[in-house]
Structures are given as C-alpha cells and as structure tokens.
Amino acid sequence: MSGHFLESALVYLGAAVVCVPVAKRLGLGSVLGYLLAGMLIGPFALGFIGEEGDDILHIAEFGVVIMLFLIGLELEPKAFWRMRKQILGLGGWQVLLTTLLFWLVGMALWQLSWSAALALALALSMSSTALVLQNMKEQGRMNTEAGKSAFAVLLFQDIAVIPILALLPLLAVAPAVTGAEESGLLAGLSAWWQAALILGSIVAVILSGRWLIVPLLRVVAQTRIRELFVASALLLVVAVAVLMQAVGLSAALGAFLAGVVLANSEYRHALESDLEPFKGLLLGLFFMAVGASINFQLLLDDWLKVLVLVLGVMGCKGMILAAIGKYFKFGTDQNFIFSFGLMQVGEFAFVLFAFMGQLGLLPVADLQLFTAVTALSMTLTPVFGLVNERYLLPRVGTQQNPQAADVPEGGKRVILAGFGHFGSTIGRLLRANGVEATILDYDADQVELLRKMGFKVFYGDATREDLLELAGAAEAEMLISAIPNVETNLILAEMVHKHHPHLKFFARTRNRFDAYELMEQGVQHIYRETLDTSVRMGAEILQSLGFRAYSAHRSAQDFMRFDESAMSHLALKKRNMKEYIQSVRETIRWQEELLLADKDRSLSDQDHSWDSEAIRKNVMG
C-alpha cells in the first residue's frame, strides 16, 4: 500500500473535500457526506478503491478509539458517577430488550440455534457511537435531554462490549478457530490467567493514568516542542489500544477509560485540542470506509431481503427506544430525536461480526449480509434524521396546533430566538419593561414549562423560513438571536437580509472571531458574550484591589468602547478574518496586537478636568 499511499490519500481527501461541503449545504450533516463519498469512490461506483477498503476500515477504527478517549476526557469520574442511573437505566433496558427481541426473532424466523441467535442479537443491539455523537454535536444537541440520554445509552453499549466479547467464545459450539495473531497474549493461557490478565490491564490503565502518564506528559510539555506533545498524545491512545487488543478487550473502551482517568489532569485541554483534528479526519475516513464497504452486489442480488432486514431491524430498535423514552417520560420531540438517533446498528457490530466469523458462530454468508445491513442502517440514519427534523418534529413539537396557538395576536414587535440562560435573561428584562417578545426555542420541554409560566414561547427552529414568517417577521421590528452558534446566526442574517430587510437583527456571538464573520455579513448589532462579563469582572477586580469604584467603572467602559471600535476597524481592514485567524499561532499574534494597542492608548489621559493634580500642575506651571 505504501506505493499507493499518495494516490489513496488523493482519492480519500478529494472525495471528502467534494462531498462533505455539498452534504452540509444540503443540510445532510457531515457524516452522510463522508458515507456518500465512500460509496462514490468504492468498488461499486467509481472503483477507485477496492478490497483495501477493509484495511482502511481498520485504520479508521482508530478514529473511534480517539473519539472515545476524547469523550472520556470530557467526562470527569464524578460526572460519570452522576450519570450512573441514566447509563444503567436507559442503556441497560435498551440492550436487554433489543437483544431479547432479536434473539427470539432470530430463533423463530431465521432458524438459528439459540446461541447463534443470541450472538447476532447482541451485535444488532449496538448503536453507532461515532455517528450519533458526531450528529448530536453538529446539531448542538449534546446538552438536551435526547443528547444526554443517547450518550448514556452509547456509553452502556461501549461498556457492554467487554462482557459480550467474553461471552461469544462461550456461545461458540465449535472450538474457536482463532489464529495466533488475533488471540495475542492470551493464546494458550488458562481461563483464570486470561481473566487475571484482563483485570490487570484495566487496573494498569487506571493506575498508570495518574502515576505514569501525567508525569510523562509533564516532562514532554517542559520540552516545549509542540509536535512532541501531539506525538505523545497519539502514543498514549495507541498504547492503550494495543494493550487492550492484546488482552482481547475493546480498544475503544480502554481509550475511554484512559480518558476518564485523565479528565482531572491539567493536560486535559491540551490533549483535547491536539487530538481533535486526528479524531475528525480518522472518523471521516471511518465513515468513508463504511460507505465503501457496502457490498452493492449483495444488495442487488438480495435487495428485497436486505431492504426488509434493514427496515425491520431499524424499526424494531426505534420502537424499543421510543418505548424506553416514553417510560422515562421524555418530551415527544426529545423522544423522537433520541429514537431516530440510535436506531441504527453501530460500528461495534462490525467488530462482533468479525469475531463471530472467527468463532464460526454464524455462516459467512449471513455475516456478510448483516455487515451490509449494518453499513446501510448507518447510511440511512442521517436520512431518517433529516425526515424527522423536517417533517415529524415540527408536528410533534407542541401539542397545540401551531397555526392557532403560536401566532401572536396582532404581531409582536420583537422576536427572540433561543430561550436558554442567555435568551431568558433578555426575555425577562424586556418583559419587566412591558415588551412581550415572541420567543422561539427548539426544546419542547422548555417550551411547555415556559408556557405554563405565562411566557409567549413557542416551539421551532428559528432558521426555518416558514416558522419565522409565522412568528410575525413581516410585522416585527427586530429579531434577536440569543443563539451562540455562529452558523445559525449567519443563516438568520442572510434570511433577514433577503426576506425581511426591515428587521433589525441583534445577534449574540461567542467571541471576536465569530463576530468578525457576522460583521462581514453586514450585521450591525453584535454582542460578544465574552466581552461585557469579563470587563465587568475586571472592573470589580480593580475595585477589590483598591481602585475607586467610579474610576474602575469609567476605565472599564472606556476599555469596552475601545475594544469594540478596534474590532470593527480591524474587521474592515482584513477580509476573511475567520480563515486568517484559524491557527493558534495567529490567535496569539492577534492577542499581541490588541495588547500593544492597549499600551499605546494612555488610560491616564482621561478625566483631566476632575484630576486636581493635573490642574495643579497647569496652575503652578
């Protein structure tokens, strides 16, 4: 493959760069873009890649490993402990019920032995961590009930893989036909030794986190060679993965464990930011490999069977998920997102199918069929998600008829999009002054709650043109976006510009770089959420240091005005600030420019007429 390396890279990167932006433009999400790219370059369509697709899949699986490491990093042990009820409740029921159903169906309809049916059912109960989390993140749903619950289920599944992998050999009627390569360290050891080794490796990962890895990272960090830190971050994940695979555990789970162990360390953020690009690229590669691995020949020959299987499996999984969601009292919209999100069969199934093949648990033809079903179900997930998003959610979001209940009488003057912590503050301030804004929010539970509190809140995604219309955009004076996501705000800005040029658009942004992007779109009222609070905090810190309150206040106000004007000035000077400022180094250089500008501007120049020392100097000559 080494000779073909550049060509392969050309094919994969080219396909990704072409397909993903197209998919994003069409509102399909990056995952579907990668999957389509994979199908396109796969053996069925353009044929750029053939059999090596499987090898690529193996490499790309490492992306999943890095992703779980990163998830672990974001989850401190305490948070993990707090989630235990959700993980056990939601995840436990999902795996249990789904496995039970497919087990019975497998024995009854597929005529499998009970052991083979159980193995198959366990594999099918898995969902795709890579796909679902990527999607949820992209849609900004990680903190909604659906997002958190999906995460809990996925986590349970990731953990469940360990006992499942341990269980499969026991289910095998025939002795395992594993080669020496696969069984690794464990070959020829007694069951007791195997168990001890497995337990030992897990303990080793946990202990080495604190006593070995952190000191090692400290040494590396002290060298101040950035790429060396990146290398050690990668090394860390690779080492954990190799160790876990050597003892026959899921590499992804080991990485997750290592991540949780390191979540409290001071290198958490450095590790996160260094591994993020690798994760993204490898996951992309992973999805492309999944796309490319779909055996279209098989699909064509057996299309009816495949179709029935895919829809049947996804339908059953979806219904069980929905039932669990109902039992746990999710709002209807959250339950839909949750169920539609997790209804596919995930990447762990690939691993389990491969293992089953080695164990001779299922005939190869069946395994091929189910591998295709898995890949197809992953491909269809974003499509179903889109259907859910476009056609189902708008209907189930509120129990009341949106046309009748949600259109404000007479048209309100202000439309407020987003009613989280930020938006609700704006809404309350407006309300305290007798301005009842028409509020849009896409969390139905919150909408219900706020309705009960007497707010005029209604359900929907503000970037939907028809919804904005319904909310009275034609009569309103202004649209306020309390949504931090810059992409959403860019869409809103464009919609306002195109369809409602009379609307004053007030946008919240996260930071100055997002603000630059909005400025380039001609948005005039931009509020950086990181500006006012930090300046106010700075002023009060000055006060605590003994500065006079009023002087600190004036200085802070002055600082803020200066910062705003410097920003618009520089935004005009440099087009495409966002791209320019992408790299960390550029960000630092940018900070430096700002700091230098602060220095040039003498703060003591102000308040001449109140400064009796200055007057005294003037008078006394």
Added chain:
Amino acid sequence: MRRVLVLFAHPKFEKSRANKALVQAIAGLEGITFHDLYERYPHFQIDVAYEQKLLQQHDIIVWHHPIYWYSCPPLLKQWIDLVLEIGWAYGKGGEQLKGKYLFNAVSSGGSREVYQPEGRNRFSLRQFLAPFEQTAWLCHLQYLPPFAVQGTHRLTELELEEVALQYAQTLRQLQHASDASLSELNALEYLNDWKA
C-alpha cells in the same frame, strides 16, 4: 448630640490631595456618617429608599464636594434630583427633612479673593451656591453657610492639615451647639469663620 451625614461626591478622589486631607480628618469621628457617593454608585444607580432612610437617621446633612464649573459634580446633582422626592422632601406632605440642617463643604481651585465681585469669578461662593440654598429652603431644611477650602492648588501640606482639622472641629461644634447659636450662623459668609 446631633448626628452628621457627610454626603461625599468626588469623581476623582484618589487624585485630590485637599479632599484626602479633609476626609482623613473626619474619618471615624463619633456621630459622623461618611457616605462616599461615587464609590457607592459608580453606575449612577442611586438607591433612593436607602438614601432617604439615611437622611431620616441624621440631623445635619453635609454636601461635601469639589466646585466644578461653579457647581457640584454630576452624581450629587443626580442624588438631589432623585432622593429629594416630591411628597417626601417637599410639596404636599413632604416634610421628612423639616428641622434638619444642611450646608455645603466644598473645595475650590480658586481662592477666596477670586470669588468676589471684583475677582475673576465675579460672584461670591455663597452666590454660586444659591441653587443649593434654595433647595434646602424648599425642603424645609435650615441652610448654613458653606465650609470652604479654597485655592487648593497653592496650599502647602501644613496649611491643608490645618484646614482639615478645622473641618473636623467645625463638625464637632455643630454636633454640640445649641439651636439658638446655630440659627445665628447664617450671618456668616463662611462656616470657616465661626468662632464658638
């Protein structure tokens, strides 16, 4: 003993050596409440109810401020606008301040000579303070002559210390003097000239 409320308004206190000396001299004295308006209300968001309660708890009100452009700094004007409410301080039923005393304690760059008909400022300090005096009158307060530290830029440290002591002394005399002697004070041009 009368309780004294010093309402201090200086936007740049940290740069004012005259007022530093004055404030230092009265700090911690018994029966004197020092209320630093610019420190308390940097955003000009005056707590009217609190201010009115303070006024009720005191017998002598001092507007202590530098003279800027022949008047007080803006926050004190804001205080006057907001705190002296109709129906509370003046107007029908507005007699909450009746019987209390009020005067301005001011610092000015110009000397006493400058504040005279023949001087550069053409009017006396007392004339410039007419709006404050009238405000006091409308609010049923008994207005006293101003205590003034003038020509501050040319004062030596020693002279400053002296006048600061005199400020503290004056406040103490006001706390203890009889009502009759206080009503005689209005004949004076400056409170500085009071010999008890």
